[in-house]
Amino acid sequence: MSLLVVGSVALDTIETPFGKADDALGGSATFISAAASFFMKDISLVGVVGSDFPKEHIAFLAGKGINLDGLQIIEGGKTFRWSGRYHFDLNTRDTLDTQLNVFENFNPIIPEAAKNAEYVVLGNIHPALQLQVLDQVKNPKLVIADTMNFWISGAYDQLVKTLARVDLLSINDSEARELAKEHNLVKAARKIMEMGPHTLIIKKGEHGALLFTSDSIFSAPAYPLEDIFDPTGAGDTFMGGFIGYLAKHDKLDLDHLKRAVIYGSTLASYSVEKFSLERLQNLTSKEIESRYRQFKNLSQFEE
Amino acid sequence: MSLLVVGSVALDTIETPFGKADDALGGSATFISAAASFFMKDISLVGVVGSDFPKEHIAFLAGKGINLDGLQIIEGGKTFRWSGRYHFDLNTRDTLDTQLNVFENFNPIIPEAAKNAEYVVLGNIHPALQLQVLDQVKNPKLVIADTMNFWISGAYDQLVKTLARVDLLSINDSEARELAKEHNLVKAARKIMEMGPHTLIIKKGEHGALLFTSDSIFSAPAYPLEDIFDPTGAGDTFMGGFIGYLAKHDKLDLDHLKRAVIYGSTLASYSVEKFSLERLQNLTSKEIESRYRQFKNLSQFEE
Numbered sequence: 129m130s131l132l133v134v135g136s137v138a139l140d141t142i143e144t145p146f147g148k149a150d151d152a153l154g155g156s157a158t159f160i161s162a163a164a165s166f167f168m169k170d171i172s173l174v175g176v177v178g179s180d181f182p183k184e185h186i187a188f189l190a191g192k193g194i195n196l197d198g199l200q201i202i203e204g205g206k207t208f209r210w211s212g213r214y215h216f217d218l219n220t221r222d223t224l225d226t227q228l229n230v231f232e233n234f235n236p237i238i239p240e241a242a243k244n245a246e247y248v249v250l251g252n253i254h255p256a257l258q259l260q261v262l263d264q265v266k267n268p269k270l271v272i273a274d275t276m277n278f279w280i281s282g283a284y285d286q287l288v289k290t291l292a293r294v295d296l297l298s299i300n301d302s303e304a305r306e307l308a309k310e311h312n313l314v315k316a317a318r319k320i321m322e323m324g325p326h327t328l329i330i331k332k333g334e335h336g337a338l339l340f341t342s343d344s345i346f347s348a349p350a351y352p353l354e355d356i357f358d359p360t361g362a363g364d365t366f367m368g369g370f371i372g373y374l375a376k377h378d379k380l381d382l383d384h385l386k387r388a389v390i391y392g393s394t395l396a397s398y399s400v401e402k403f404s405l406e407r408l409q410n411l412t413s414k415e416i417e418s419r420y421r422q423f424k425n426l427s428q429f430e431e
Numbered sequence: 432m433s434l435l436v437v438g439s440v441a442l443d444t445i446e447t448p449f450g451k452a453d454d455a456l457g458g459s460a461t462f463i464s465a466a467a468s469f470f471m472k473d474i475s476l477v478g479v480v481g482s483d484f485p486k487e488h489i490a491f492l493a494g495k496g497i498n499l500d501g502l503q504i505i506e507g508g509k510t511f512r513w514s515g516r517y518h519f520d521l522n523t524r525d526t527l528d529t530q531l532n533v534f535e536n537f538n539p540i541i542p543e544a545a546k547n548a549e550y551v552v553l554g555n556i557h558p559a560l561q562l563q564v565l566d567q568v569k570n571p572k573l574v575i576a577d578t579m580n581f582w583i584s585g586a587y588d589q590l591v592k593t594l595a596r597v598d599l600l601s602i603n604d605s606e607a608r609e610l611a612k613e614h615n616l617v618k619a620a621r622k623i624m625e626m627g628p629h630t631l632i633i634k635k636g637e638h639g640a641l642l643f644t645s646d647s648i649f650s651a652p653a654y655p656l657e658d659i660f661d662p663t664g665a666g667d668t669f670m671g672g673f674i675g676y677l678a679k680h681d682k683l684d685l686d687h688l689k690r691a692v693i694y695g696s697t698l699a700s701y702s703v704e705k706f707s708l709e710r711l712q713n714l715t716s717k718e719i720e721s722r723y724r725q726f727k728n729l730s731q732f733e734e
Contacts, residue, residue: 347730
């Protein structure tokens, strides 16, 4: 099966209570495709960077087997940069600086071969651009979208149009409440699913994630970590692990969806152990399987 | 097996976004013993009320088979009253009024027969009174205590003394962080367990509960409710269901502890559906078993 990932590719400058990283590899498309690459081969990344984008990052992504034909490199342009500082609790952060640079005029062009992708993930970009991608792809089995409060408040109408064509929305709990204008998460989920997506994932950070289908709810715990180093990209890493597992098995029944949520949670739990994509660089399949089993111990009980 | 429950018995005046209840039956000992009574018979409640305490509440508790020999009724005294208003999100509340009344001079005297109880639950009262109870009981298999931020900040040294003699502490997440002076919950749990309890339950409200033993962590989801009517007593109801299940089976291995957490969560999820103890009044074993199975669907996944 093949996967198309469209989103941001960025250089992040991150301060946490534990240290600082300058111009670290970041961006939604980056985390999603790197995490998915642990499960499958045929991944196309569509995004945009400037000519300042370090060659080592290109080499890293290519080394993961990710097809970069759709990564536009704008000569003389500067890569999207984000800078943020996490508070002590690591649940909240301040954005210190955002330089959209080449990302400001991002026009996602899907390479011919990637238009046939069975699985499509629309990272957190302007909903109008997400729609532009959907107009280019042919007949995907599953379209997943992520979004954020910025678009919910700033591009609500366009977001609603996009949602009507999305199969699965991935969103965090405060965003779900904002999008549905409803505090209760179960009711909010139902409202959001009336907007289009037949499946919904609500990410709750240190409290895990909820998966809603038309007739069931699955609650996945978060892995209880003693040291969270850098939460940047955790949600995207989750999504990458989730879609990678699904696309690998090419099955969309509830059992596979549940397992995909746990694999997504597994990848995310590793990702936050180090800055940026560092932990994903040397993560092994054995480690993934080991933590998946720990998730089982963590949440399973006998009749 | 027999269970001793010591704690408050109160009349609560509660405002939620959905309604108001005046002088409703409340108090930690009340919720704990009522919830435990769904699983076992031999329960003694020790607490204090005034002569204004409605006879119907006595009848209700007695009707649940709860032994009230240890419930002191102070002639001419007034029952402990608490009044609070829940915010729209139901996660936060303002205390409008607290009248300790006869509870101010509560001196827990354990009836002779109840001193032999195998299971003891110390509801959320002053840690010095909790210790007083432990000085009276003979040789319990399991001592559970609850506490709150009020005692953590106001009676820290006495709380530490009590914790040294407690087997299992039940506490909410913000209180765990405050008690351990540590934001990370896993680290906080380890610190608290160094203070005495070999088992720890951290309640996370709408995010479920965590059970820590010396060598394992179990994460229980919260039941996804569309309508939460009144969260008062949810933590105590949880504890009652938990201890009731454990005492019934008289086994303390990890499998039983996990199941007890799910039964506790089941009882709590019903309790919040109506004001005060209303929902527990007509709750059936069939409903309990049904929701227990739903908890399984909610959290279980295949290898």
